[in-house]
């Protein structure tokens with residue numbers, strides 16, 4: 676049987692007692708789809724075999740890790756399991772921003 680635990684409070688989530696909430700966060704560069712299409716088609720039209728060979732050499736020179744970094748456009752998809760309590764907390768502050776202490780700070 677699959678066992679889930681909350682990624683925030685680490686408590687096990689028993690599906691008979693509570694609902695497991697899944698949070699998916701996608702982070703990706705906001706590229707204008709129109710610009711992207713235009714760039715891609717222009718590149719395809721002007722690509723000669725010389726260019727492709729250069730690209731091939733370049734890719735071969737890169738170590739596997741470097742290649743991953745070379746191709747990395749910053750896209751990430753994160754996935755978390757949350758219990759009910761953490762789901763509510765997450766929705767109140769999805770980015771985990773620190774509360775503004777200046778408003779509640781006291782000098783006693």
Ligand SMILES: [Zn+2]
Nearest residue numbers: 681684758761
């Ligand atoms: Zn939790």
